[in-house]
Amino acid sequence: MTEKKYMNPYLAGFFLGLTLLATIYITGRGLGASGAVKSTVIAGVEIAAAEHTSEATFYKEYKAEHPDGALKNWLVFEVIGVIIGAFISGLISNRLKFSLEHSPKITNRVRLAGALTGGLLFGFGAQLGRGCTSGAALSGMAVLSTGGLITMMAIFGGAYAFAYFFRKLWI
């Protein structure tokens, strides 16, 4: 079976916008992703080194804001939904398979090293910038937050500035 075509980007954008709008109307907050990574990391550290989390500032500040525990978090539930939703979409469009993509000029190993490094940088940057492309840039744009729009421009501006140096990974 062949893969189905992707949805028209403007139509997808419109649906995504409506989803975000519904989120804001119902919950008063926007969409996100990196926050769930943060919750999972904190929950992991709590199990692995409980003493450490009661001492270090970062964990203490987080605990003060989230008294119910790290995993009882809106974004954790939302991201579980994202996994389900993406899986359903992949299923109905025949895109479920183990694969990876990169430029023919590089090996799979280089691609995986790039993915690991990129993920690390994105995870770190999203903590510093208080949100990623979803939580800061997209949701910030919907509510016209100054900080969200600054982060958005920094993400895309930064990516364009560095794109030339990493072109071999992709083209």
Place this chain on the structure above:
Amino acid sequence: MGPLVPDVIGNELNFVVALFIGIAFGFILEQAGFSSSKKLVGLFYGYDFTVLRVFFTAGVTAMIGVIVLGHFGLLDVSLIYINPTFLWSALIGGVIMGLGFVIGGFCPGTSVCAAAIGKIDAMVFVAGSFIGVLLFAEGYPLLEGLYKAESWGNVRIFETLGMSQALFAFMLTVVAVGAFWAVTMVEAKVNGKPNPEFANSRPLYTGITAAAILIGLSAFVLPDRKEDIANLLNDENVISSYSPKFITSDELAFRIIDNDETIQIFDFRTFNEFSTLNLPKSTNIQLSSLFEKDTQNKLSLKDQKNVFIAGDEVTARRAAFAAEELGYSDVYILKGGMESFKKAYLAAQPEKTESLDTNRFRIQAASLIPDIIKENMAKKGTQVKKQSKRVLGGC
């Protein structure tokens, strides 16, 4: 009136909502092609601008939606989460994310999506992001200064730029549509041929563009509901020709003595005046609070007569007018304002009227009301005021 959490939808049910919103979010991202890193980074090399199209369309749609809902009083924008602005961490964090984007080919949301359909590079990206968060957490003592520097609060871009929300929204819509047009040109040039998906549908896209600009314009042209009412309130003719429903001091006094559960009082005097003397079942509010969710929830309580009192009748009249414009009709204003109530029941000698019955009632009531007020104020002093807070959000 939104947001529906926590009043209409409880905090526990909100987690179920989160799951369903996530399913929609993940489904749309995957359908749009965001599970492919080659498609995502195409934005930075000019061969595929899907990300820009989806992202800008979604952002503009939601932005206009929020403005329209706020405009018609369906969403209390003062309660929704506005990402706080910390200038340096937003800029530096953003640039680091940009670097991560071109090296890793995903962002956190899209990596989760891609991992769900079996992309191995995405799974590795997710693992990398765990390490990145851990590094930040462990390095936090060193980074805290930068993380919290230049805090501007929950500011919104049009405030920062000193323009109206509508003007900014309109400009952003125009920029988005301009960008859609420009990137289609760039794409055709880089790929050596027009994108087949967009090549043969000129009229359709011209139509969509026109519609987008029109919707953007409508946000610019329509005045805010709040502004609309504020303008009416400043119009002397409108206020003087408005005929509100009245409650007299005597009826109010009777209901207070009777401990009537079917009235609630909104007191529009200053906080100081209110603290010195206030009536049972009264809440101190400002005219501007009428546009907030807390007040509207109270006003819309069934079986409750809303009594507006102020120092003088004119202020109460303006408040009642605003409330009726907002759709709350069960509003009565105290005739003569708080001053005439004081003269009738709280003065050394109750003010005389033409009716003998009333005079008799006043003398009796004046011996009861001061004590009821005193007792109630002592009780109220210990109560904590419940107020909705801005929703906590963010990543």
